[in-house]
Amino acid sequence: MWWCVFLLFFLDTSEAQEVIFGQNKYIEYHVGNLNLILTAPHGGSLTPSSIPSREAGCWERASGKCYYTHSCPVGTATDIANCKVTTVKDLYTQEMVLAVAKEICQLTSGYCPHIVLNNLHRSKLDPNRDKDEAAFAVPAASQAWDEFMGFIQTAKSHMTHGLLIDIHGHSHAENWVELGYLISKANLDSGKFSAADTSIYALSKKRQGTTFSDLLRGGQSLGKLIEQQNASYVSVPSPSNPGPNGGNYFSGGYIVATHGSKVSGDVDAVQIELPKWIRESAERSKFAAILAKALLNYYDVSLAN
Numbered sequence: 001m002w003w004c005v006f007l008l009f010f011l012d013t014s015e016a017q018e019v020i021f022g023q024n025k026y027i028e029y030h031v032g033n034l035n036l037i038l039t040a041p042h043g044g045s046l047t048p049s050s051i052p053s054r055e056a057g058c059w060e061r062a063s064g065k066c067y068y069t070h071s072c073p074v075g076t077a078t079d080i081a082n083c084k085v086t087t088v089k090d091l092y093t094q095e096m097v098l099a100v101a102k103e104i105c106q107l108t109s110g111y112c113p114h115i116v117l118n119n120l121h122r123s124k125l126d127p128n129r130d131k132d133e134a135a136f137a138v139p140a141a142s143q144a145w146d147e148f149m150g151f152i153q154t155a156k157s158h159m160t161h162g163l164l165i166d167i168h169g170h171s172h173a174e175n176w177v178e179l180g181y182l183i184s185k186a187n188l189d190s191g192k193f194s195a196a197d198t199s200i201y202a203l204s205k206k207r208q209g210t211t212f213s214d215l216l217r218g219g220q221s222l223g224k225l226i227e228q229q230n231a232s233y234v235s236v237p238s239p240s241n242p243g244p245n246g247g248n249y250f251s252g253g254y255i256v257a258t259h260g261s262k263v264s265g266d267v268d269a270v271q272i273e274l275p276k277w278i279r280e281s282a283e284r285s286k287f288a289a290i291l292a293k294a295l296l297n298y299y300d301v302s303l304a305n
């Protein structure tokens with residue numbers, strides 16, 4: 001394992017991570033020194049009254065289009081049925097990101113991932129949406145969205161390749177770990193997809209001796225690397241559950257679609273959706289330790305220089 005070797009050579013490098021804040025501390029960036037970025041876009045709690053809450057966009061019946069602003073353009077009206085936005089906080093996902101990062105820093109004796117956190121409540125800003133739906137054209141929220149994406153770009157600017165892990169929380173009855181690579185649940189179940197359609201396209205090209213199926217849900221998959229350490233963390237896709245088999249499953253959103261390697265570049269991305277029981281304090285550190293090891297075995301996050 002590369003990180004065991006890594007450990008032998010870098011035994012005394014631990015330093016506190018530098019933290020950079022955006023305007024009003026709405027966005028927070030912990031500067032890392034690994035080819036790994038952890039993000040939590042939905043774990044924030046701040047609800048400043050200066051930013052009106054996101055509820056629903058403006059519906060234009062003729063075009064079937066939603067316009068995400070608080071004052072509706074002529075010919076449109078606020079429509080909770082057609083243009084509702086999601087405002088639920090993903091509880092304990094910031095805490096999970098910090099717990100996973102701490103484990104990785106310890107396993108590598110002071111080499112840490114980059115971390116980007118949104119401290120605004122999702123009712124004020126949703127960085128896992130395009131800018132319009134995310135910020136409703138409110139200047140302070142729009143600036144925070146720019147900062148969130150800007151900090152990811154800053155982290156990526158230090159990398160020639162890397163992995164972004166976007167951490168979320170779901171409330172699906174299956175209570176499993178959902179790993180999103182931009183393959184819809186129907187396509188995962190039917191097998192109709194190709195590596196080029198996914199947020200780990202760059203990684204698939206590097207692993208020439210591995211089939212994509214193996215990397216996605218077989219012996220080399222992140223799901224396998226999690227489950228083999230603790231079978232109670234049932235993951236999908238994985239060897240145990242190659243697809244959701246008609247069940248509930250999130251395939252990945254704006255962040256992994258934009259910052260992963262589907263469109264371009266050598267940074268791959270995976271959205272990890274966690275059930276509440278894993279995010280809660282009784283389980284969080286146990287899972288964080290397992291995810292940290294799984295990530296280090298899944299991807300060479302060491303910096304080349």
Ligand SMILES: [Zn+2]
Nearest residue numbers: 042090168169
């Ligand atoms: Zn979320």
